[in-house]
Amino acid sequence: MLISFDWLKQLINIDKPAEEVGVLLTGAGLEVEGIHTIEAVQGGLAGIVIGEVLTCECHPDADRLNITTVDIGVGEPSQIVCGAPNVAAGQKVVVATVNSTLYPTGGEAFKIKKSKIRGAVSEGMICAEDEIGIGVSHAGIMVLDTELPNGTPAAEYFGLNSDSVFEIGLTPNRADAASHYGVARDLQALTDAKATLPSVDDFKVNNTSRPIAVEVENTEACPRYAGVTVSGIKVGPSAEWLQKRLRAIGLSPINNVVDVTNYVLHELGQPLHAFDTAKIKGDKIVVKNVAEGTPFITLDGVERKLKASDLIICNAEEPMAIAGVFGGKESGVSDETTSIFIESAYFSADSVRKTGMVHGLKTDASFRFERGSDPNMVLYALKRAALLVQEVAGGEVSSEIVDIYPNPIQNFEINLSIARAHTLIGKEIGAERIKSILTDLSIEITGETDTHLALSVPPYKVDVRREADVVEEILRIYGFNNIEVSEHMSATYLANFPKPDPEHITQTILSFISGNGFHEIITNSITNSKYYTAAGDEAGLVNVVNYNSEDLNVLRKSMVFSGLEVLRHNINRRQRDLKIYELGKVYEQQEDGSHKESRKLALYMVGNTSAESWQQASSKATFHDLAGVVQNVLRKLNAANFELQPLEANSYLKQGIAYVKNGTAIAQLGQLDAKVTRFMEVKEQVWYAELNWDYLLKKYKDNLVAEELPKFPEVRRDLSLVLDKNITFDQVKQTALRTERKLLQEVNVFDVYEGDKIEAGKKAYALSFTLLDKQQTLTDKVIDSTMNRLMQQFEKQLGAFIRK
Known part of the structure; x- marks a missing residue:
């Protein structure tokens, strides 16, 4: 949708530049996709001003040239050589200043430069009307009768100010803004200015010599229909101001009557249609539905078969227009038209939308009707159009206004x-x-x-x-x-969301583990006490009273043996590559005789990580394969900021680590002791992880924080450190994060070496460090300083040797 700024200012007295108005409209939901400048003449007379000839003398070396001094309102008078025969001292003239560009009528543009003409300096050009593109006369320079001060832009004198046109991406819900007045209403709310409609107080009925009867049969599709007759008009080209307004918004002028209906449409958002009264047979208009398949030729010359659902504007004998969509070829205004009936109506949006889609027709009128027009604008727009027709085409109002509105639409x-x-x-x-x-x-x-x-x-x-x-x-x-955005994004203003559902969280995590190739198992919580005797972990067992089997006489204290039973069963059946998990309860008797019940999530890995394939070689499951799954589970539970500590010796894990958060072990991971696996008749190496599920659910918080994407690039730097063999990567990482809290985003190890190339008891870490400053681009100086501090701390705290 195009909106002319000059036209807009006729409806609202707004004293702001077009760019500022564009920002206001965009912020209010009328997105200004572009602002285009429309010039009355090419170049807009930029750099061309009103000047006064102070002196005029004949050129000493040229009989037909004069040397003048001209006051152009800036600094000292300019000397200009002029060849016009009518130039004289005391004249007000049009001056093209140095560096301005002229676009002459019928000629090519050229730039004014300071030059010498027959030895005399010339600082500009005194112009004829054809030389500035506003006429064709070249008889002499323009001599102006004006009191405007010297230096006044010539465009202001000629009334040729340029216009700014807003290109607005109108959304379907903003039918109320589909006009200049609609946009002015929004600006009224956005500024202190007041939007006002042009007065129609001069509207009057001159006579009733040409009445047209109106009958509305389908009031559901046409809740309101109004019209009036204007007779004695002269159809022809529109006035220049009207053509200018329409061209500014991309419309081609047709004739003064049609241009008025288009003008009112874009001014008020109310579509209108003008019928030649000589073609309204029976002097009667009937708004109704016609028979299916009725032929009708529209204004574009195409014969269309009407649908029974189409609302049609008919005369006493035949269709004249498709209501709200398109006029008919036979009833339109022509050069011979002397009397018109102006239609202003409110048509149902549903009816117009359906008809437009069926016939594949989209017009400026249907665009507004199918989104919803204003039933209260019908009469005002009708009077406004009648007055404008009289202004540009003559004539008199020759009927009373017909207004059929049986069921007024309420607010x-x-x-x-x-x-x-x-x-x-x-x-x-x-x-x-x-x-x-x-x-x-x-x-x-x-x-x-x-x-x-x-x-x-x-x-x-x-x-x-x-x-x-x-x-x-x-x-x-x-x-x-x-509306200020808080540091922590929240949706509480939309709804009161329940607290995280433990069952939903549990199912999400279990689905994630399954997605990583693990199979869920469900085992009995009652187990054999001999398992714990063999492992030396009999303390705290909860005995089952009146058990039926010696093999099922205690409640399990650990998840280890349940999983080993399943592993043994599968390995004995030649299923040796296994990844399984179980979420289950464990039980323990306290010193005071009470019983403690808790849930654990246990994961097991045995054999190869994947089946044999020609595409890739199989590899044995390792500690890090299981650690990756555990750490991803903790991240999904927002428990990622954990510490890694060596696992204290226990009855099951030969070696491993503990994931500690706020002093509490939330998970443990390692290799099951061989004496435990041998007792369970599992000969393979078993990697085992156990998560403290009750604690994790209790501490779980869905408090994700959204951050703006970084505007500045990350920087990566690599280091190679030689360290004692007992130094863990986590110690290196924590040292780095303590040293640089602002810029350091990530520490990663991409290679580890132990061998004869370095000292015994040592290992080498190849590390990458990701740096990012969210406020500015990192400089080499800052990067080098940060890396030097990191290296110093690695040497000081960890005894590291930096390999070059």
Whole structure:
């Protein structure tokens, strides 16, 4: 949609530059996709001013040239050599200054330069009308009769100011803004200016010599239909001002009558149609549906077969137009037309939309009707059009206004909670500010209490039907950019979400583990006490009273043996590559005789990580394969900021690590002791991990924080450290993070070496460090300084040797 700024300023007195207005409109939901400059003449007379000839003397070396001095309102008078025969001292003239560009009528553009003509310096050019592109005369320079000061832009004198045109990406819900007046209404709410409609007080019925009867058969598809006759008109080209307005928004002028209907459409958003009264057979208009398949030739010369659902504007005998969509070829205005019937109506959006889709027709009128027009604008637009037709085509109003409106469309009544409005907005802006915005948007406040406002919304606001819609109107005028965004993103203003559901979290994690190739097992919580005797872990066993089998006489204290039973069963059946997990309960008797029950998540890996394949070689499962799964589970539970500590000796794990968070072991991981696996008749190496599930669920918080994507690039630097064999990567990482808290984003180890190339008892880590400054681009100086500090701390705290 194109909106002319000059046209807009006829409806609202706004004293702001076009660029600033564009920003205001975009912020209010009318996205300005571009602002284009429309010039009345090419170049817009830039650099061309009004000057006064102070002196005029004959050129000493050329009989037909004169040397003049001209005051152009800036500094010392300019000397200009002029060949026009009518130049004289005391004249007000048009001067093209140095570096300005002229676009002469019928010629090529050229730039004015300071030059010498027959030895005399010339600093500009005194112009004829064809030389600046506003006429064709070259008889002499233009001599002006004006009191404007010297230096005044010539465009101001000729009334040729350029126009700015806004290209607005109108969304389907903003039918109320599909016109210059609609945009002015939004600007009224955004600024202190007041939007006003041109007066139609001069409208009057001159006579009733040419009445047209109107009958509406389908009032559902046409709730309101109005019209009036204007006779004695002269069809021809439109006035220059009218053509200029239409060209500015991309329309080609047709004739003065059609141009008026297009002008009012884009000014007010109310589509109109003009019928030649000589072609209204029976002097009667009938708004109705016609028989399926009725032939009809539209203005584009195409014969269309009408549908029974189409609403048609007919005369007493035949169709004349498809209501709200397209006119007919036989009833339109032509050069011979002397009397017209102007139609202004409110058609159902559903009806127009359906008809337009069926026939594949999209017009400026249907664009507005199918989104929802304003039933209260019908009569005003009709009077406005009649007055403009009389202005540009002559004639007299020759009938009373016909207005068929059996069931007036009422305003929408909405009850607004002020507290709810503040909640949806996300900020307390105050009841007075809310009322002010609503009033500026022509939403009437019909009643109010301390907590609620009773509102009456005009029907042209087709997208304002609920309380939330009203709040959106308030917010777009108040400004989305004026709502501060908290550091921690939250959606509590939309709904009260329940606390994280433990069962949902559990199923999410188990699905994730399954997605990593693990199979879930479910085993019995009652097990054999001999397992714990063999492992030397009999303390705290919970005995089962009245057990039926010696093999099932205690509640399990650990998840280890349940999984080993499953592994043994599968390995004995030649299934040697296994990844299994179980979420189950363990039980332990306390010193005071009470029993403790808790849930553990156990994971087991045996054999190869994947089946044999020609595409890749099989590899044995390692500690790190299982550690990767465990760490990803902890990250999904927002427990990623853990510490790694060597695992204390226990009855099951030969060696391993503990994941510690806030002093509590949340998980343990390692290789099961061979004496335990041999007792369970499992000969393979078994990697085992156990997570403290109850603790993790208790501490689980869905408190993800959203951050803006970094605007500046990351930098990676690599180091190779030689360290004692007992130094872990976690110690290196924690040392780095303590040394550089701001810039260091990630520490990663991509190679580890132990061998005869380095000293015995040592190992070499190849590490990468990712640095990022969120405020600016990192410089080499800052990067080198950071890496030097890291190396110093590695040497000081870990006894590292930096390999070059």
